[in-house]
Amino acid sequence: MYVVVCGGGKVGFYLAKxxxxxxxxxxxxxxxxxxxxxxxxxLGSVVTRGDAAEASTLGDAGxxxxxxxxxxxxxxxxxxxxxxxxxxxxxxxxxIARINNPKNERIxxxxxxxxxxxxxxxxxxxxxxxxxxxxxxxxxxxxxxxVEIVEGVISAHxxxxxxxxxxxxxxxxxxxxxxxxxxxTIIPSGNTALQAGDExxxxxxxxxxxxxxSLLIG
Amino acid sequence: xxxxxxxxxRVGARLANVLSHAGHTVGIIDKSADAxxxxxxxxxxxxxxxxxxxxxxxxxxxxxxxxxxxxxxxADNTNIMASQVAEVIYRVPKVITRIYDPIRNExxxxxxxxxxxxxxxxxxRIKQMLERS
Numbered sequence: 001m002y003v004v005v006c007g008g009g010k011v012g013f014y015l016a017k018x019x020x021x022x023x024x025x026x027x028x029x030x031x032x033x034x035x036x037x038x039x040x041x042x043l044g045s046v047v048t049r050g051d052a053a054e055a056s057t058l059g060d061a062g063x064x065x066x067x068x069x070x071x072x073x074x075x076x077x078x079x080x081x082x083x084x085x086x087x088x089x090x091x092x093x094x095x096i097a098r099i100n101n102p103k104n105e106r107i108x109x110x111x112x113x114x115x116x117x118x119x120x121x122x123x124x125x126x127x128x129x130x131x132x133x134x135x136x137x138x139x140x141x142x143x144x145x146x147v148e149i150v151e152g153v154i155s156a157h158x159x160x161x162x163x164x165x166x167x168x169x170x171x172x173x174x175x176x177x178x179x180x181x182x183x184x185t186i187i188p189s190g191n192t193a194l195q196a197g198d199e200x201x202x203x204x205x206x207x208x209x210x211x212x213x214s215l216l217i218g
Numbered sequence: 219x220x221x222x223x224x225x226x227x228r229v230g231a232r233l234a235n236v237l238s239h240a241g242h243t244v245g246i247i248d249k250s251a252d253a254x255x256x257x258x259x260x261x262x263x264x265x266x267x268x269x270x271x272x273x274x275x276x277x278x279x280x281x282x283x284x285x286x287x288x289x290x291x292x293a294d295n296t297n298i299m300a301s302q303v304a305e306v307i308y309r310v311p312k313v314i315t316r317i318y319d320p321i322r323n324e325x326x327x328x329x330x331x332x333x334x335x336x337x338x339x340x341x342x343r344i345k346q347m348l349e350r351s
Contacts, residue, residue: 053295055321077271077299081322089325103273111302 001025004066006052006082007073008035011098011119015072017043027061053081055089063090072098080104083113109143136213139201149177149203150212156196158218166190171211174204222284222310223247224270224300225291229316231256233288238263245279248291270300276308286312294319301331 001024005012008030016026029052030036039047050057069086071079083095099118108116125138136150160168165188179186180199204212219242223230226248234246235258244263247270254265268275287304289297294317301315315333317323323335
């Protein structure tokens, strides 16, 4: 696979390094000469100096034969323009943008960027994972489908404790996928009864998450 | 007419002054409060400090009611992103984007943005003046 990585900061550098190790062809585009020199020293001739938001730079980088263009500079507006130029001018199939302001996620989606990665959101989900039994932890969000997979621990005072799944009214369009109890993993049926301390993985609509949380965690 | 201007540099401030003087409702955004010193003492519009690629800032400047949005910061990509937000998300009827880089200007013109490229305009004008002399 040929991947063009725009932005040679820490994210771009380690992304490129990982891709190269996995056998992919990679080119980094970076504005700053010092950063270019450092990358070339460490990774070899996989870097070119230039402004990736300029069509001519992307053209020289062979964007028209790239399988993926990834924009990971520190500026959302630059990442947006890079992906748009790659997609519309060079016909790149898949463009991925890093987002710094989580509020921009929706804008990027509306403006046609295939996938976005928000480091702020990622770090938030890790912080959530460190706070035990307080909230549902986001494992995966399928943006287009507006559904998410969440994890939570049944608290002792939750109203579902001791009840069988068939007797529990879950919020609309929510399903419990898995119950983990001690060393045991249960794919639940209607007869599975929930106990305090059970780790539950559930699929739910984004807007139902709050209702699901209050039911399972209280 | 309700106008939102992004960027209070020489061009943004002048545009804001002229439009405000002509009786239009103007909201102007700049990331530095200091930039608003360029506005005339008679300027009656709204000033908002913040970055133009933040929806909250655009809304505070009145983007949801605007008839016109002009993006004239010195950063091409900021202008491009803010203009697309104005056009696609807030459906502002008239959106004008300044782009210094001629290549990017051409690319976004073909993509449907209404753009002004001072680089090509300036060079073209100077060339005309040279040819006339």
